[in-house]
Amino acid sequence: MSRSIHQRYQREFWPAMVAYMAIMFLLWPLLPQVHSELLKIALAVLPVVPVLFVVRAMVRLVLGSDELEQRIHLIGLAIAATVVSTLSLAGGFLAAAGVLKLDGAILIWVWPTLVVVYAAGRSWASRRYGGSDVMCNNGIAWHWRLLFAALGFAGIAGLGRHQLLDYQLGMLCGMSAALAGWALVLAVLRWRRRHGRHETL
Incomplete structure (x- = not known):
């Protein structure tokens, strides 16, 4: 991966993540004080906006990679999708059986878990092909x-x-x-x- 593509990714990724954290810790706590239903819906889904910019940065990084790096990203994504969907299915069955008590807030953790497992799967795939982590070989x-x-x-x-x-x-x-x-x-x-x-x- 060229250094310019990696630097572009860093420039796009980190501001979006900072915006996400700022929304979650500065604006989201205001939700109980909001009485307008429309404003509450807008504030509730506001964290999704910076997440979309993170996804855009990741897509642009993958599209700018060579074929081997794209294959490594695909393996990481396949591992993440398999692990997270299996855990979600198991959790759903346990909740339906009354073994676990889960509410809708658990859905907030699906995307972060997907990203973490994706990073781990991508790192494993990269080592399997004899390289370093394609997203962290600089810096x-x-x-x-x-x-x-x-x-x-x-x-x-x-x-x-x-x-x-x-x-x-x-x-x-x-x-x-x-x-x-x-x-x-x-x-x-x-x-x-x-x-x-x-x-x-």
């Missing part, structure tokens, strides 16, 4: 990015613990822990690859 390693994001979420949770609603605080803590855990996994895998390479020399 800072993924485990450092995830760790910085985890620290950012933990910082927001710490600073806003008295103002945030319980579900927001729980979401931030959960996201921080998940990102930190994933960063640790990637760091260990990277260390093992490097350590194994040194042993073979």
Whole structure:
């Protein structure tokens, strides 16, 4: 992948993600105070707008990739679709049987889960073809990015613990822990690859 395509992706992706986080933590908490049904609907679906810009950035990245990179993206997407749809099906059956009590808010987690599993599947496919992660072969390693994001979420949770609603605080803590855990996994895998390479020399 050319550096210019990767840089364009970064320029398009991160502002959209910042806008998404700003909407979720600054505007979404106002929903209970909104009494107009039309305004409540508009505010409820407002986070979808920056998500569409994220999807656009990802599509443009894939279209600008070569055939091997496109194949790697396709494998990652296939893995993500399989995992998330299977988990959704299992969760639906458990909820229908009364084993789990789920409400509609669980749907908010479908897209983030799809993205995380897609990234993991894409990384696995990239290593299978003998390369590095096609979206992160420039700049800072993924485990450092995830760790910085985890620290950012933990910082927001710490600073806003008295103002945030319980579900927001729980979401931030959960996201921080998940990102930190994933960063640790990637760091260990990277260390093992490097350590194994040194042993073979």
